[in-house]
Amino acid sequence: MASTGMKQGTNGWEPRIVAFFCNWCTYTAADLAGVSRLRHAPNARVIRVMCSGRLDPQFVLDAFARGADGVLVGGCHPGDCHYMEGNYKALRRVRLLQRMMKDMGIHEDRFRLEWISASEGEKVKTTINTMTERVRALGPLGLPERFAEWDEEMDGLAHAIAAQEEAVHA
Amino acid sequence: MPEKPKVAFYWCASCGGCEESVVDLAEEILGVVNAVDIVFWPVAMDFKKQDVEAISDGGILVSLINGAVRTSEQEEMAKLLRRKSALVVAYGSCAHMGGIPGLANQFDREQILRYVYEESPSTINELHTRPQTASPEGGHTLTLPEFRSMVRTLDQVIPVDYYLPGCPPVPRMLKAALDTLLSGNLPPKGTVLGPDTAMCEECPRKESKPADLAYTAFRRPHEVIIQPETCLLAQGVICMGPATRGGCGAQCVTGNMPCSGCFGPTSRVMDQGAKILSAIASSLSAKETEGIDRTLATIPDPVGTFYRYGLPGSLLRRKIADHN
Numbered sequence: 001m002a003s004t005g006m007k008q009g010t011n012g013w014e015p016r017i018v019a020f021f022c023n024w025c026t027y028t029a030a031d032l033a034g035v036s037r038l039r040h041a042p043n044a045r046v047i048r049v050m051c052s053g054r055l056d057p058q059f060v061l062d063a064f065a066r067g068a069d070g071v072l073v074g075g076c077h078p079g080d081c082h083y084m085e086g087n088y089k090a091l092r093r094v095r096l097l098q099r100m101m102k103d104m105g106i107h108e109d110r111f112r113l114e115w116i117s118a119s120e121g122e123k124v125k126t127t128i129n130t131m132t133e134r135v136r137a138l139g140p141l142g143l144p145e146r147f148a149e150w151d152e153e154m155d156g157l158a159h160a161i162a163a164q165e166e167a168v169h170a
Numbered sequence: 171m172p173e174k175p176k177v178a179f180y181w182c183a184s185c186g187g188c189e190e191s192v193v194d195l196a197e198e199i200l201g202v203v204n205a206v207d208i209v210f211w212p213v214a215m216d217f218k219k220q221d222v223e224a225i226s227d228g229g230i231l232v233s234l235i236n237g238a239v240r241t242s243e244q245e246e247m248a249k250l251l252r253r254k255s256a257l258v259v260a261y262g263s264c265a266h267m268g269g270i271p272g273l274a275n276q277f278d279r280e281q282i283l284r285y286v287y288e289e290s291p292s293t294i295n296e297l298h299t300r301p302q303t304a305s306p307e308g309g310h311t312l313t314l315p316e317f318r319s320m321v322r323t324l325d326q327v328i329p330v331d332y333y334l335p336g337c338p339p340v341p342r343m344l345k346a347a348l349d350t351l352l353s354g355n356l357p358p359k360g361t362v363l364g365p366d367t368a369m370c371e372e373c374p375r376k377e378s379k380p381a382d383l384a385y386t387a388f389r390r391p392h393e394v395i396i397q398p399e400t401c402l403l404a405q406g407v408i409c410m411g412p413a414t415r416g417g418c419g420a421q422c423v424t425g426n427m428p429c430s431g432c433f434g435p436t437s438r439v440m441d442q443g444a445k446i447l448s449a450i451a452s453s454l455s456a457k458e459t460e461g462i463d464r465t466l467a468t469i470p471d472p473v474g475t476f477y478r479y480g481l482p483g484s485l486l487r488r489k490i491a492d493h494n
Binding site: 053056057058060061062064065078088089091092093095096097099100103104105106141143146147150151153154157158161 | 242245246249276318319320326327439440441443444445447448450451452454456457458459462463466469472473476484485486487488489490491492
């Protein structure tokens with residue numbers, strides 16, 4: 001299928017990554033990366049959630065449907081969840097969601113889960129950087145553009161009907 | 171006597187079950203026929219497209235359109251009925267969310283045509299003939315509707331005022347919907363004409379639903395003898411009840427089969443499949459990737475299970491062909 005017309009490196013396209021970081025570990029680590037002045041790719045938009053277990057799979061699909069090229073989820077290491085079990089629930093949901101998204105034709109590199117503790121600012125940096133590079137290599141996903149492109153096939157009919165009616169009323 | 175309000179029925183990509191559900195009104199249909207003037211109903215009455223075209227714009231009070239939209243002809247009829255109708259109701263799962271035909275959105279158009287006209291075991295087609303939108307025959311040109319690239323819900327083609335969910339909708343909901351629409355006391359546009367609570371609320375097995383589940387394997391209905399009184403989720407069978415709108419009277423569960431989700435989600439849910447995926451997956455027992463994957467492998471077809479009636483209406487709409 002024809003893609004969105006945006007190819008990697010052209011038209012100034014940059015990967016858009018939505019990052020859901022848990023309040024207690026990964027978000028704090030991202031804060032640490034900031035105060036430590038670690039430089040990383042500016043492509044991740046961070047959304048703080050109280051726990052990776054709060055990540056409703058709808059959020060992930062909605063992010064893609066609204067134009068994200070990748071979704072990154074960060075939570076506490078196994079055993080370290082502030083709410084005991086939230087990160088296990090996140091892992092289970094993510095595994096099933098990854099499988100389902102693969103079935104729907106979305107490349108597995110576009111959706112990633114990482115355990116990053118509050119002290120691992122460096123890991124925030126490397127995770128965002130590697131994810132950005134992987135997504136850059138894949139190119140834009142561009143679902144909103146695809147949706148519009150898919151529905152263009154109906155326009156011809158609309159024009160034909162309009163022309164027909166004009167002919168009748170003329 | 172004042173003129174009776176006009177009602178039209180139409181079918182797009184559907185199986186006929188929705189038409190059947192109208193007839194299932196049984197003797198109540200006499201009341202409906204008394205109250206309204208049915209001006210178009212291809213499955214049951216001999217009206218033609220020209221008859222609809224002859225009606226003034228907005229002259230039909232309500233068109234109930236069932237079926238998903240796959241061809242240009244269905245689009246054309248949907249657009250015609252939209253123009254002629256004050257109200258349009260998407261009738262049944264297919265018009266509402268894409269329905270069973272919507273599962274075709276896991277394949278691209280070429281794959282489907284190649285399989286059906288060339289590769290299926292019962293097909294003999296040495297010339298690789300495919301249907302054409304126009305083909306000359308004896309000095310005339312025969313035309314066929316175009317087979318579009320994907321299945322669409324009705325509201326992806328025309329604006330829809332109300333939805334009647336179900337595969338098919340139950341007759342008492344149709345009756346209630348007609349009464350509401352005829353009363354002129356209309357609910358807000360976009361309303362699904364059914365209860366806004368989960369199917370579990372009306373499930374006779376509700377009391378046996380455990381507070382905590384810890385799955386090590388899922389079982390499909392043919393792999394297990396289903397106990398008739400215990401919650402299906404407690405028996406390891408995937409039941410769509412928690413992510414599905416009620417209103418059906420728990421028919422499948424009463425028949426000892428799991429809910430497969432035909433009523434779609436409640437109004438607060440964006441994506442029914444994602445919601446049941448979330449509920450099911452979080453209730454696994456395993457805590458590490460390998461064990462989780464082993465349990466999840468007992469769900470052979472996540473898309474077909476979680477989006478059985480709603481792939482075109484889901485957030486992703488269809489499989490992306492270039493694996494991007």
